Amino acid sequence: MSSKQGKRDAPVKDSGLYKDARDLNRAVSELVRVYQFRDRKSIFYYDVSVTQCYALSSIITHGPMTLNRLASELYLDKSTASRVVGSLVRKGYVRRSADPGDARALRLEVTGKGTGLHSKIARDLVEEMKNLVADYDVDTRRATARLISRLVQRASERFGGNISGEDEGT
Amino acid sequence: MSSKQGKRDAPVKDSGLYKDARDLNRAVSELVRVYQFRDRKSIFYYDVSVTQCYALSSIITHGPMTLNRLASELYLDKSTASRVVGSLVRKGYVRRSADPGDARALRLEVTGKGTGLHSKIARDLVEEMKNLVADYDVDTRRATARLISRLVQRASERFGGNISGEDEGT
DNA sequence: TGTTGGTAGTTGGTAGTAGCAACTAATAGT
């Protein structure tokens, strides 16, 4: 990427910013739509719903955690998280035990079965993504991932991150 | 995901692609989550749900359309689309009339009220996005939008685009 | 010790999302 700083002093009305924000908003909206759809198709194929899969993924990525932590991780209300976990427990993908340090809290752990299912799904999704970007050149691939991650970072700081209590101000 | 990879059975030319695809997949997943959350918060504030807003947006962007077309545009089953439109009609944001050319088909049109609501919501969302990317430099902003659009384009061609036929114009 | 305030998680209630299948009505093909 060329990194020029030429346009530093923006005019009073930043019409460029507005337009960029609008384009970005539209692009992200569409991405959300099409990816939700893809996820529904790919994941429902297996034994779990999209949200359930995200929950599984989150617990695997971050290790055993409490329910509130999971809810915050998924930007969900704890009641919703509770039900999602309920489904996963019923299906045998997650184990719900008492936290050793705090009898109120849960320790959510993915079972072996859960890990297995998740790797199968993840393999599928990554495979799909591979097909999608196979003929991007390497720089474009990396740049896309980097920019999206950056946007996620910002977005979660701005209007996510902290649903119930937890605050990790960097 | 899998803790160790890049072992003997992975083709050499593939290993970078695999990693990129995995990163991209994760980034997109997170973007989807955080944006769904943002949308729920921002849009529910008004009188419509997220999907209802997308439907409104789609009809505004593409002009009056049939229900099947809308369903395809939103990657939804026609039954779901039918109910979403039902809500919008009930609330007075969309008008459902018979298609002049085909008495089976509907002509879905956004009412003035609908247009008004949509511009208010869109203004909010774009404003939010502006805050998010205001201190990106211009190149980064544009590059992000461009890369995401490109990804959407690909994705919708690959696993979305035409649920019921390619669009043949009006 | 017992009360009180706060936190973790569950459950009830309501509304919306979403797909499949079965249905009606109109259209097109023969």
Add this chain to the structure above:
DNA sequence: ACTATTAGTTGCTACTACCAACTACCAACA
């Protein structure tokens, strides 16, 4: 006219997601 197809609706089921009310536990302190 008869049939197959297409557009859209409705019944059904399950899940998502919120708020609010609830139980259970923890911590502090009087």
